[in-house]
Amino acid sequence: MARIAFILLAHKEPEAVIRQARRLTATGDYVAIHFDARSKARDFARIKAELGDNPSVVFARRRHKCGWGEWSLVAATLDAVRAASDAFPLATHFYLLSGDCMPIKSAQEAREFLDADDCDYIESFDFHSSGWIKTGIKEERLSRYHLFNERKNKWLFYANLRLQRKLGITRKPPADIRMMIGSQWWCLRRHSIEKMLEFCDTRPDAMRFFRFTWIPDETFFQTVIPHVVPRTEIRTRTPTFLMFTDYGMPVTFYNDHYDLLVSQDYLFARKISPEARDLLARLAALWQAEGQWFARSNEGPALFQFLTAQGRVGRRFAPRFWAADGGLGRNAVLHVIVSKKWHLAKRLTGAIRERTDIPAVDYLFNEDQANLPDLGGTETTLAKRQNHRRALLSLLYEQFEAQRLVICLDPSALSLLGDFTADRANTRVLLIDTVFDDDYLRGHISRVGLAGQHTSTEMVERLLPTVRADLQQEVDRLRDMDAANLFEISHTRDLAANADALAQFLDIAPEIAHDLASTPRLFDD
Known part of the structure; x- marks a missing residue:
């Protein structure tokens, strides 16, 4: 039976990290924590004090100061993976989570899911031809040296880029490596983790290349795993349910999204709002439940669009319908x-x-x-x-x-x-x-695209109350x-x-x- 070592990356809310670790280890699994070195020292001290005596919890040997788009995120993940691999020899799978992820299946169902197929779950698409990158620089993520953080030092980031363009400075990945890209979130088998760590130890040329790549957490694991594991053993998908808004920001889930989340064909979901207390409590209880299974579907994005197209209470995504400086006139x-x-x-x-x-x-x-x-x-x-x-x-x-x-x-x-x-x-x-009535709702679900041609009757029935x-x-x-x-x-x-x-x-x-x-x-x- 699968036993999971969760690689938990967190940078805030120590109480949530403590609860998450206790919840995951209570069902017989393991947790390796990397808590961002940029976070408050007292928060990390609190986490260590609360979890230090838990034999199923280990901490990354080094705390990195993580920055979005930087190699530090990959380095933090690798250090936590090494700690988990050494501390938990009985772990069969290694699952990467963030601090704001929550389970949307029970531990029992998650294990059965992992036992059913001897494979790795990681998005891995061809970097150049897949079209995975929608906006921003693409080829120059790889072909230039990225020395500065784009969000914290925007002027230096783009000045460095312009200088390399002017001087014609370019670089290429190692010749034997096919560059891939995909979601940061994955679940890998122990054998694959060991192969990956061996690659890190024996390929300094590749490690140097990725160290100066822009947003390497979307390319490093996604490239290395297919390089060391047969493609037939990889399922090109993430086991974590996540969506993005039209602005490229991760969708945040609230109390009214429980039915949506538990019906998705995933094991965890991110991001759950820390203010969604009811949702957090229900999902926490779900992880330790036994004998609970849910009909699975991939209608999450369509259902979310349906639920939020008109905007949430107190917040509206769409622009105003009327211009503020115009109207129809008092007599209309x-x-x-x-x-x-x-x-x-x-x-x-x-x-x-x-x-x-x-x-x-x-x-x-x-x-x-x-x-x-x-x-x-x-x-x-x-x-x-x-x-x-x-x-x-x-x-x-x-x-x-x-x-x-x-x-x-x-x-x-x-x-x-x-x-x-x-x-x-x-x-x-x-x-x-x-x-x-139910007949109208079934037709409405079909008309608005919540259910497709192959959606099961059971799934449609589950959508009716929502x-x-x-x-x-x-x-x-x-x-x-x-x-x-x-x-x-x-x-x-x-x-x-x-x-x-x-x-x-x-x-x-x-x-x-x-x-x-x-x-x-x-x-x-």
Whole structure:
């Protein structure tokens, strides 16, 4: 049975490091700790005092001052690996973790996962052809000498780079080595670790090369392991679940991400927010649980995008919808119909166009066909509408020769409603309240890409509670806005109540509102 020596790299939160080490060793595994020498001496002293008598914990022989993109990160890892290899001869696997990683499987399931396949788990893609690097310098990571830290000494870093370009100074990796790249996080077998350490001891030329490589933690292990281990014994993937935002920053997980995390086909996840106390407690308990298995999926990035596309509470990723220096004018009236079920809102806008003289369009910021008039090309693509959004609405008022306009909006874009209601225009909101039954949710999961063609039925069923809760939260947040001009219609209300809400929302005669409320199949799925 697999026994894991965890290589724990940490630089802060000594209490979290202590808890992590105790949790991992409580199930019969081992921990080797490297605590950054840049961190406070009293924090490291506290860790040693709490864990020094634990026979399953060892510390790297040397503490390095680590800097992002520097060789020091690799050196710290290697020192911790050597300490673990010497101290724990029964360890079969060596798993690299950071201080903000947490298990998303039980120790029992992790061991079964590692026992099932005699292999190493490490991302290892061709450096030159894979396209793994998305931004920044690429070839010059290898071909130049990197002497300064880009984040701490940015001017010196780029001055050094410019000087080498001017003088034509270049270098090449050792001829027998194929340069690879991938994620920093891996899990390697003891045999592979021993081969790697032997390489470090016998190849000073390669060690010198990597010492002056930019961001070597993404290339050193990823290159050396395929050099000393047959490719057939390597699975080109990381066992740690991590994602990055559009800005290239690691995604941080919070309390509401538990279901997302435990269903992923990984053993650990990073980064877990230190403020997500409920999530931390649940994952800590999970590691020591027995008899718990979860259906596995790779829908994590799609589900995360679904959960956060509208931004977290108190924080928004997207730019403001309205420009701060513009608006529609005090005399304009904007009627916004909000419904997750687009077909219901479209039935209502169709009835409004037929029975009133109020111009009404559909989901103009969400779908291509939204019953828009010809606006000279501005309306032809969603990208154009977003780029010229303020002009688009103004053009619609002008084109319709009206001061009133009905549009539809998906409730996921509630941040836009705040901008609408803050505008000088008179903004009124109508919520079409609906029930999200399981059949609708299954279709929604498929439509938004949370589940693919090969996603198991069991996995889809596991997503249902998360998606239902998120859709309900959108509605609750709309009601919490406490807009003075917020109205609701629903299939659970009688015809008179729905007609009254429509009369106030559209400022129309009661008999016309009654006709609209009587629209055939208005609430039918």
